[in-house]
Amino acid sequence: MTLPILIFLAILFVLICVLRVAHIGALVAFLLAGVISGPYVLNLFQLSETWSFLGDLGILFLWFNMGLGINIRRLWDMRRTIFGFGATQVLMVAIMLFPILMGVTPWTMLGCIMVSLLLAMSSTSADIQLLTDRNQLNTNMGRQTFSILLFQDLLSIPLLAMLPVFAGKTFNLGATAIDILVLSIALILGVVVIGRFILNPLMRLVARLKSREAFVLTIMLMIIVGAFGMDLLGLPVGLGAFLAGMLLSETIYRHQISAEISPYAMLFLAFFFIALGMGLNLPLLGENWYFVLAGVAGLVVIKFCAIFIVARVRNVSVPDAAMIALILAQGGEFGLLMLQTMKAAGIDALPETHQEILTAIIVVSIMLTPILLAIFDILRRHGKILSAYPMRTAADREKSVRPAVIICGFGRVGQIVAEILTVEKIPYLAIDLDVNAVMLGQEHGFNVVYGNTSNDAVLRDFGLSRRTRAVVVALDNVSTARDTILTVRNIAPRVKIFARARNLADSQELLTLNVTQALPETIESSFMLASGVLSHLGISDSKINGLLDNLRTDNYAGVGKTISDKN
Numbered sequence: 001m002t003l004p005i006l007i008f009l010a011i012l013f014v015l016i017c018v019l020r021v022a023h024i025g026a027l028v029a030f031l032l033a034g035v036i037s038g039p040y041v042l043n044l045f046q047l048s049e050t051w052s053f054l055g056d057l058g059i060l061f062l063w064f065n066m067g068l069g070i071n072i073r074r075l076w077d078m079r080r081t082i083f084g085f086g087a088t089q090v091l092m093v094a095i096m097l098f099p100i101l102m103g104v105t106p107w108t109m110l111g112c113i114m115v116s117l118l119l120a121m122s123s124t125s126a127d128i129q130l131l132t133d134r135n136q137l138n139t140n141m142g143r144q145t146f147s148i149l150l151f152q153d154l155l156s157i158p159l160l161a162m163l164p165v166f167a168g169k170t171f172n173l174g175a176t177a178i179d180i181l182v183l184s185i186a187l188i189l190g191v192v193v194i195g196r197f198i199l200n201p202l203m204r205l206v207a208r209l210k211s212r213e214a215f216v217l218t219i220m221l222m223i224i225v226g227a228f229g230m231d232l233l234g235l236p237v238g239l240g241a242f243l244a245g246m247l248l249s250e251t252i253y254r255h256q257i258s259a260e261i262s263p264y265a266m267l268f269l270a271f272f273f274i275a276l277g278m279g280l281n282l283p284l285l286g287e288n289w290y291f292v293l294a295g296v297a298g299l300v301v302i303k304f305c306a307i308f309i310v311a312r313v314r315n316v317s318v319p320d321a322a323m324i325a326l327i328l329a330q331g332g333e334f335g336l337l338m339l340q341t342m343k344a345a346g347i348d349a350l351p352e353t354h355q356e357i358l359t360a361i362i363v364v365s366i367m368l369t370p371i372l373l374a375i376f377d378i379l380r381r382h383g384k385i386l387s388a389y390p391m392r393t394a395a396d397r398e399k400s401v402r403p404a405v406i407i408c409g410f411g412r413v414g415q416i417v418a419e420i421l422t423v424e425k426i427p428y429l430a431i432d433l434d435v436n437a438v439m440l441g442q443e444h445g446f447n448v449v450y451g452n453t454s455n456d457a458v459l460r461d462f463g464l465s466r467r468t469r470a471v472v473v474a475l476d477n478v479s480t481a482r483d484t485i486l487t488v489r490n491i492a493p494r495v496k497i498f499a500r501a502r503n504l505a506d507s508q509e510l511l512t513l514n515v516t517q518a519l520p521e522t523i524e525s526s527f528m529l530a531s532g533v534l535s536h537l538g539i540s541d542s543k544i545n546g547l548l549d550n551l552r553t554d555n556y557a558g559v560g561k562t563i564s565d566k567n
C-alpha cells in the first residue's frame with residue numbers, strides 16, 4: 001500500500017507544479033491525479049466507500065466555503081451591480097442555452113432549465129485566483145467580475161432548493177416558483193436571525209477560550225449539524241453546510257474562520273476532486289469525445305457572447321467587457337457539485353452518460369480559461385485585437401482603499417494609537433483576538449476587527465501588502481508579538497514596524513527582528529515621570545530632552561544596568 005501512495009503523491013506534486021506554472025488552479029490537479037491513479041489508467045486505487053466518504057466531506061466543505069463568502073451586508077452594499085449585472089448575465093446565458101438543449105437533448109423541460117442554470121455558473125475559485133494572479137481583482141473590471149460571481153453563489157440557494165423538485169421530474173411553474181421563493185426567503189431570514197441571536201453569543205464564548213482547537217472544532221460541528229438538520233427536513237445535506245457558512249459570514253469572526261478552516265477545507269476539497277476524477281468513466285468519455293469537444297466549444301462561445309452583450313448594454317468598455325466575458329466563459333465547480341450531489345442523492349433526472357459528459361465539459365472549460373486568457377493577452381499586446389483601445393498600465397488601474405496603517409492588538413496602547421490616527425484622518429485597521437475589545441471598539445466607532453494577527457491569511461485578507469505604510473504591533477505578549485512580526489515580514493518585507501515592548505528585555509528581543517522601533521513601556525513611563533519632576537524643579541525642557549535622548553542612545557544603554565527588568 002505504501003508504494004501506490006508514494007506514486008500518487010509524486011503524480012500530485014508534478015501536476016500541481018506544472019499547472020501552477022500555467023496559472024491553473026490546484027483543484028484541477030487533484031482531479032487529474034484522481035483520473036491518473038484511478039481504475040482506468042494506473043489503477044493505483046479503486047473508488048471505494050472510503051474515498052466516497054471523504055469526497056462527501058469535501059462536498060460539505062465546498063458548500064460551506066461558498067456560504068461563507070456570502071455576507072448580507074456586503075450584498076446590500078453591492079446590490080446594484082450584483083443583482084443588476086449578475087442576474088442579467090445568468091439570465092442571458094440560460095436563455096441562450098435553454099433552446100439549444102431542448103433541441104439537441106432528450107431531457108425534460110425541467111432538466112434543460114436546471115442544466116442551463118448550472119452551466120451559466122462560473123468557477124469562483126478559479127476566477128478569483130486568475131484575477132489575483134493578474135493583479136486585477138481591485139480594478140473596475142475585477143470588481144464587476146467579482147459581483148457576478150457573488151450573485152452566482154447567491155443563486156445556489158434556490159438551485160439547491162430546486163433539487164427535490166428536480167427529483168420528481170415534474171414541473172408546475174407557478175407552484176415551483178412559489179415554493180422556491182418561500183424557501184429561499186425563509187432560509188435567508190433564518191440566517192440573519194440565528195446568526196445574530198444564537199451564533200454570535202456562542203462564538204463569543206468559544207473565542208474567549210482563545211483555543212484554536214476549540215474554535216476549529218466548533219466550526220466543523222456547525223457544518224455537520226447544519227447538514228444533519230437539512231437531511232432531517234428532506235433537503236440536500238449540502239444546503240445545511242452552505243447555510244452554516246452563511247450564518248458564520250454574519251459574525252465578526254468571518255475572516256478568522258476563513259483563515260483557520262482553509263487548510264482543512266482544502267484537504268477535504270482535494271478528496272472530493274480526487275474521488276470525482278477516479279469516478280470519471282474514461283472509456284465512456286473516449287467513445288463520446290466529440291460531444292465533449294463540441295460541448296466545450298459551444299459553452300465557451302455562447303457564454304462569451306451572452307456576457308459580452310450584457311456588459312456592453314451596461315456601458316462597460318469593450319476591453320473590460322471582453323475580459324469579463326472571457327474569464328466567466330467556463331463552467332464552474334458549482335455545476336460539478338450539483339451533478340455530484342444529484343448522483344449521491346439518487347436523483348436520476350439526467351442519464352448517467354450525460355452526467356459524465358457534462359462533468360467532462362465543465363472540467364475542460366475550467367482548464368481552458370487560463371490558456372484563452374494567455375492567447376488574448378498575446379494578441380492584444382501585438383495589436384491583433386482591440387487595437388483601438390490602448391492597454392492601461394498597472395499604475396492606471398483603480399486601487400481599492402486599503403488601510404495605510406494596520407494595528408495588531410487593540411488594548412490600551414492600540415486604542416490610543418487608533419485615536420491619534422483618527423484625529424489625523426489616516427486610514428487604519430486594528431485587529432485583535434479579544435472579542436470583548438473588538439465589540440467595545442466597534443461600538444465606539446473604531447475600525448477594529450476580530451482576527452489572529454500571527455495568521456498569514458488573516459493579515460492578507462484584511463489588506464496587509466507591500467503598499468501598507470506602517471504596522472503597529474501593540475501586543476502585550478512578546479511571543480505573540482514576535483510571531484506577528486515574522487508573519488508581517490513574510491507578507492511585506494520592507495514595511496515599517498513599530499512595536500510595543502513591556503520592558504527592556506522584550507525591546508531588545510524585538511529589535512533583533514529588524515523592527516523600526518520597539519519602545520519599552522516601563523522605561524518610557526519612567527522617563528515621563530522623571531521629565532515631569534525635573535520640569536517642576538525648574539530644569540529647562542531642552543536640557544530634559546537632551547538628557548532623555550542620551551539615555552535612549554544604543555537602545556537605552558545608559559539605563560540598562562540601573563533599572564530593574566520587572567514592571
